[in-house]
Amino acid sequence: MSIPYFPGCTLHVKAKALDDSTRAALAVLGLELSGLPEWTCCGTVFPLARNNYIGMVASARILANAAKQGDGRLVTVCSFCYHVLKRVNHAVRNSDEARTKLNDYLEEDYDGQLRVLHPLELLRDEVGFGALRNRVGAGLKGTRVACYYGCMLSRPAAEMDFGDPEDPAVMEKFVAALGGEPADFSWKTKCCGSYQVLNEQGLVAGRVKDIFQAAAAGGAQVIITSCPLCQYNLEAHSEADNHSRIPVLYFAQLLGIALEIPINKLGLAGRYADPEALLQGARR
Amino acid sequence: MTGTGIEVTLKVREISGQNPFLCMQCGLCSAGCTGKGTMDMLPRQVMRLLQFGSGKLLDERSMWICTTCLTCTARCPRGIDVARVMEALRALNQRRGVSVLAPADLGAEILADVPQMALTSAFRKLSA
Amino acid sequence: MTGESTMVSIYIMGKQYEVPDGVTIMKAMEFAGYRFIRGCGCRGGFCGACGTVYRTPGNFRLKVGLACATMVEAGMHLAQIPFYPANRAAYDLQALAPTLGTLRQHYPEMTRCLGCNQCTRICPQGLPVMDYIAAAQCGDLEKTAHQSFDCIMCGLCASRCPAEIVQYNVGILARRLFGRHIAPPARHLAQRVQDIEAGKFDDELERLMRMGREELQKRYYARDIE
Numbered sequence: 001m002s003i004p005y006f007p008g009c010t011l012h013v014k015a016k017a018l019d020d021s022t023r024a025a026l027a028v029l030g031l032e033l034s035g036l037p038e039w040t041c042c043g044t045v046f047p048l049a050r051n052n053y054i055g056m057v058a059s060a061r062i063l064a065n066a067a068k069q070g071d072g073r074l075v076t077v078c079s080f081c082y083h084v085l086k087r088v089n090h091a092v093r094n095s096d097e098a099r100t101k102l103n104d105y106l107e108e109d110y111d112g113q114l115r116v117l118h119p120l121e122l123l124r125d126e127v128g129f130g131a132l133r134n135r136v137g138a139g140l141k142g143t144r145v146a147c148y149y150g151c152m153l154s155r156p157a158a159e160m161d162f163g164d165p166e167d168p169a170v171m172e173k174f175v176a177a178l179g180g181e182p183a184d185f186s187w188k189t190k191c192c193g194s195y196q197v198l199n200e201q202g203l204v205a206g207r208v209k210d211i212f213q214a215a216a217a218g219g220a221q222v223i224i225t226s227c228p229l230c231q232y233n234l235e236a237h238s239e240a241d242n243h244s245r246i247p248v249l250y251f252a253q254l255l256g257i258a259l260e261i262p263i264n265k266l267g268l269a270g271r272y273a274d275p276e277a278l279l280q281g282a283r284r
Numbered sequence: 285m286t287g288t289g290i291e292v293t294l295k296v297r298e299i300s301g302q303n304p305f306l307c308m309q310c311g312l313c314s315a316g317c318t319g320k321g322t323m324d325m326l327p328r329q330v331m332r333l334l335q336f337g338s339g340k341l342l343d344e345r346s347m348w349i350c351t352t353c354l355t356c357t358a359r360c361p362r363g364i365d366v367a368r369v370m371e372a373l374r375a376l377n378q379r380r381g382v383s384v385l386a387p388a389d390l391g392a393e394i395l396a397d398v399p400q401m402a403l404t405s406a407f408r409k410l411s412a
Numbered sequence: 413m414t415g416e417s418t419m420v421s422i423y424i425m426g427k428q429y430e431v432p433d434g435v436t437i438m439k440a441m442e443f444a445g446y447r448f449i450r451g452c453g454c455r456g457g458f459c460g461a462c463g464t465v466y467r468t469p470g471n472f473r474l475k476v477g478l479a480c481a482t483m484v485e486a487g488m489h490l491a492q493i494p495f496y497p498a499n500r501a502a503y504d505l506q507a508l509a510p511t512l513g514t515l516r517q518h519y520p521e522m523t524r525c526l527g528c529n530q531c532t533r534i535c536p537q538g539l540p541v542m543d544y545i546a547a548a549q550c551g552d553l554e555k556t557a558h559q560s561f562d563c564i565m566c567g568l569c570a571s572r573c574p575a576e577i578v579q580y581n582v583g584i585l586a587r588r589l590f591g592r593h594i595a596p597p598a599r600h601l602a603q604r605v606q607d608i609e610a611g612k613f614d615d616e617l618e619r620l621m622r623m624g625r626e627e628l629q630k631r632y633y634a635r636d637i638e
Contacts, residue, residue, distance in 0.1 A: 008400075008401075009400040009549045009551075010399045010400040010401055012550035012551055012552055013511075014398075014512070014551070038540075038543055039546065040527045040545075040546035040549075041400070041404055041525060041527065041546060041549050043404070043408070043526070044400075044401040044408065045352065045405045045408050045409060047371075047408075048300070048365075048367055048368045048370075049299045049300070049368070049371050049372055049375040050298070050299055050300065050301045052375075054526055054528060054574070055526070057526065057529075058525075058527025061527060061529075080405065151318075151351070151352075151353035151354060155353070155354035155355070155357065155358050156354055156357055157358065165354075165358040166355070166358060166359075189355075190318070190355070191318040191351050191353030191355070193318065193351060194318075194351040194352075194353065195351065195401070195403075195405040195406035195410075196319070196349070196351055196406075197394075197398060197402055198385060198390060198394065198398065198402055198406040198410075199348070199384060199385050199406060199410055200319070200349060202322065203318070203319055203321070203322045203349065206321055206322075207318065228401065229398075229399050231399075232397075232399050232402070236397075387520035388520075392517045395513065395516045395520055396511070396512075396513025396516060396517060397513070400550075403516070403520065403523040404523045404524070404549075407521075407523060407524045408524075411524070
């Protein structure tokens with residue numbers, strides 16, 4: 001089964017590990033991702049000012065083109081892409097004005113009926129966490145994992161439909177299915193400071209410190225995320241301030257480890273915190 | 285947009301689609317705010333000044349510290365999408381050419397280093 | 413240009429002129445009295461000096477073409493945009509790494525792209541300008557280089573960009589980085605340079621230098637043309 005897939009700009013170079021590990025892990029589970037033929041940046045942020053339709057044009061074009069693939073689904077894994085594509089899709093589907101203006105501008109006829117899906121949703125609904133549990137065997141052998149959703153996946157709840165806006169559970173169920181143990185992690189949907197890394201570095205440093213402390217308090221051996229910016233902010237400030245040597249992996253890398261996919265296909269050359277100890281534990 | 289008094293409030297109301305007069309000043313938005321340690325004026329205070337009709341708001345830094353993490357939006361017991369209010373304040377500034385981040389401000393190292401979405405989102409949120 | 417031509421009305425920068433039908437915009441402007449010091453180069457559609465925007469009656473769309481290669485249409489309103497101020501980085505190509513970081517360091521504003529597609533729409537070369545900027549944002553230098561390859565640097569894309577990106581300068585930086593650092597070196601070129609330096613063509617050149625005009629002309633017209 002091949003599903004239309006929007007990798008997004010960051011996954012070409014900066015977060016290639018997320019692209020590689022997602023494709024490799026899903027392929028092992030029988031889900032082939034096929035990249036859209038031509039695409040641009042999604043815009044990264046959903047415009048919150050009313051009538052800012054120009055801020056939705058890029059995402060709307062991607063959605064309209066994805067709909068032409070005929071599958072009815074579009075998979076995307078980066079938290080920013082997922083957030084903005086899903087919200088623009090929601091706007092096209094539910095707002096006559098958004099649908100009309102965007103289609104008029106793009107000279108398209110897109111109705112918003114595409115389902116924008118995160119790989120975690122595919123794993124839950126298409127593979128099934130029960131089947132995943134059977135597939136991985138001993139899996140992560142009780143490795144304690146802090147599930148870091150960040151701010152983009154679950155809010156606003158009505159549009160993202162990703163569980164409770166401040167206490168989603170899909171990632172924990174995913175970890176449990178891999179034979180890992182979800183760590184208590186009160187900061188799981190807190191923001192890492194996001195794009196303020198370019199403007200208010202101190203803010204990001206403070207947030208990252210608290211995030212690592214919360215993860216450490218829960219006994220986490222690894223933090224997982226689906227956001228390249230969370231990953232960057234956590235790792236960059238982890239090194240700078242030496243808070244923690246808890247490795248920060250993409251959830252798909254963890255999935256790859258549990259599925260015993262060769263390390264070189266998962267982009268696991270950790271820059272700051274070496275995941276080797278984790279691998280040893282999981283593969284003992 | 286001169287940014288005086290109640291005009292700012294009315295403009296914010298129009299751009300955000302949110303009614304600041306619904307705010308009952310409980311402070312849940314401030315308590316959960318990502319930028320609370322850095323802001324000069326917390327989200328609850330921003331809402332209060334909007335109710336008063338203070339044009340000074342456009343010169344405060346809070347809107348530029350906001351990370352649009354939507355925690356305030358998720359928590360507001362009055363159903364106000366506070367993040368949209370912050371966006372409206374940014375938009376009022378951006379539309380008159382005011383911004384806090386210009387491409388030329390960024391150093392070579394960070395430009396080479398950060399993932400794409402950091403640049404694109406920062407420029408959309410913080411530059412005119 | 414004969415007196416028997418049918419004449420049409422066109423508007424150059426808002427002023428009406430009667431010009432012969434069936435001529436290029438450039439010739440029509442010269443007919444109307446304009447004398448080009450800038451905004452005109454090769455007159456063959458290659459150099460990109462004569463970018464022109466126009467509208468035709470009853471159509472809201474802004475159209476675009478090179479003045480030297482676009483025919484006049486009755487009732488058209490036109491203005492040349494031979495030059496558009498551009499942010500252009502200075503760099504030493506040899507010292508640059510062929511990376512996403514290099515593109516961003518020189519043109520960070522490229523990440524402001526809104527995806528409006530006006531650049532693609534206006535490109536007189538029909539290039540997928542928005543797509544090559546998207547590829548540049550990804551750090552895909554090869555794709556950026558290939559998709560922007562036929563760019564003539566006319567600057568019309570930059571004139572339309574709401575994010576104030578200078579697309580063609582991003583494109584040429586990508587092409588240079590790709591050509592210098594990524595594309596495999598052309599072995600036949602290296603061989604030819606070696607042959608020249610070894611004096612392989614010296615005799616032939618010497619003969620040409622001594623040739624009279626008539627013989628040169630004969631050879632010129634008899635030459636192989638690809």
